[in-house]
Amino acid sequence: MANHLNVFEGPAAVRDLLDPGRLPYLPLVELPAELNPFAGDKVRIFAKLMTLSPLGNVKAVPAFNMIAEMHRRGELAGVRRIVENSSGNTVSSLALVGRQFGVDETKSYVSAEISWHKLLMLLFFGVEPMVNVEPANPSETDPESGIYKAKKDGESEEALNPGQYDNEDNPKAHEKWTAQQIWEQTGGDINIFCAGLGTTGTVIGNSRFLKGKKPSLRVVGVMRAPDNYVPGVRTEKLLKLIGFDWHKHVDVIERIETADSYRLSLDMSRRGIIVGPSSGFALAGLLQYLGDLKGKNALDEVRDEESGDVVCVFPCPDGPMPYLDEYFKYLDGSHFPPIRNEAALLNRP
Ligand SMILES: Cc1ncc(COP(=O)(O)O)c(C=O)c1O
Structure with a gap:
């Protein structure tokens, strides 16, 4: 067609x-x-x-590419959960694209400044939010940052962190x-x-x-x-x-x-x-x-x-x-x- x-x-x-x-x-x-x-x-x-x-x-674009490329490389085998740090758009896009590639669960670290409706949007799309209070002077390797926490969670066997900040x-x-x-x-x-x-x-x-x-x-x-x-x-x-x-x-x-x-x-x-x-x-x-x-x-x-x-x-x-x-x-x-x-x-x- x-x-x-x-x-x-x-x-x-x-x-x-x-x-x-x-x-x-x-x-x-x-x-x-x-x-x-x-x-x-x-x-x-x-x-x-x-x-x-x-x-x-906008995040529909990188979310699709990140998931499709992980799928192509065989990295989604055995993965049940996507974990990402996101202001909302990336993780809802990842959740919806992820389900098309067989990954049903998505969890997100969200900043404490997230808007209320954005938070409701995550719940609407079935994303589990984890509110994270970011450190006052954040750095990529700060164990309190959402980026770091999502990376760590992504190391467990059934989870995967696409890592939009350096992917x-x-x-x-x-x-x-x-x-x-x-x-x-x-x-x-x-x-x-x-x-x-x-x-x-x-x-x-x-x-x-x-x-x-x-x-x-x-x-x-x-x-x-x-x-x-x-x-x-x-x-x-x-x-x-x-x-x-x-x-x-x-x-x-x-x-x-x-x-x-x-x-x-x-x-x-x-x-x-x-x-x-x-x-x-x-x-x-x-x-x-x-x-x-x-x-x-x-x-x-x-x-x-x-x-x-x-x-x-x-x-x-x-x-x-x-x-x-x-x-x-x-x-x-x-x-x-x-x-x-x-x-x-x-x-x-
Ligand atoms: C509402 C909104 N505006 C702008 C951007 C910035 O785009 P980029 O992450 O490609 O710099 C984002 C990314 O998450 C977004 O959600």
């Missing part, structure tokens, strides 16, 4: 549905001028909607699927790639592939400003836990705060690009970088000579729904319409 009809059938139908290589390309959508303050400077900004994968988040099949997944798609979808006309830094798999995989095709591409990595919460991405301090050499793949670093991330996510969602806080975060980092270039009269340095455009792409890792209550915590009431006759409500938190 031709894949463009988007039909999955037969005994492997669900496994095929979860395979990023068998799906139609995820949409690449240009932001309207209302969301692009640099539209008048011939800057074009495209969102890559990882949210529209069947698992609803090469994480960035490789983006290299072979996400970046390949972006390259084809832009016809190679891409000047800036910008992504938030979590495990850094997205930025490394895309940077490797896209810079390999176009060495002049600028890669912007976005990190959380110190003490600012945004789910799925890290502060400089928390990035010390990552085993990858992500610095080598990033040209510029931007630091972004919580409220700006939630506000831009809300703005995009209200214009039909329904994306979560770390998508607003990536866009905020990109806009900060563009503002910096414009301030230095340096936009022409990145402009495409032929078209005269600056084409930017940023992936949107997930949607807003698991964090809905947080928008009301981090944005003030002026962002929302009032509820009329609120006193009559029967179900209130």
Whole structure:
């Protein structure tokens, strides 16, 4: 059956549905001028909607690759349980992909800062969460860190820790699927790639592939400003836990705060690009970088000579729904319409 009809059938139908290589390309959508303050400077900004994968988040891509590669190498034989340290998306993706490969149980170390709805999401998907209070100055080998604990648990005979923080099949997944798609979808006309830094798999995989095709591409990595919460991405301090050499793949670093991330996510969602806080975060980092270039009269340095455009792409890792209550915590009431006759409500938190 031709894949463009988007039909999955037969005994492997669900496994095929979860395979990023068998799906139609995820949409690449240009932001309207209302969301692009640099539209008048011939800057074009495209969102890559990882949210529209069947698992609803970016981690569907590395989760499938990590599990499929372990399966191919025969490492899943006798494994009953997947253990990972995760902010939620990776482990729910691992659980759903894992079941397609015969591993039914999944357990996750989750940070104490996890959102309540994200925690409910784990329970919904049948993932067992273990709340872990991370050390104040975490390091990869600190026995109190969730990464270390998941690694240790993964050493037992029936368990396996994919280890998204240093497993090469994480960035490789983006290299072979996400970046390949972006390259084809832009016809190679891409000047800036910008992504938030979590495990850094997205930025490394895309940077490797896209810079390999176009060495002049600028890669912007976005990190959380110190003490600012945004789910799925890290502060400089928390990035010390990552085993990858992500610095080598990033040209510029931007630091972004919580409220700006939630506000831009809300703005995009209200214009039909329904994306979560770390998508607003990536866009905020990109806009900060563009503002910096414009301030230095340096936009022409990145402009495409032929078209005269600056084409930017940023992936949107997930949607807003698991964090809905947080928008009301981090944005003030002026962002929302009032509820009329609120006193009559029967179900209130
Ligand atoms: C919501 C969200 N945003 C961003 C990221 C960062 O992506 P990466 O881990 O590829 O750096 C993640 C990763 O877990 C995520 O869950």
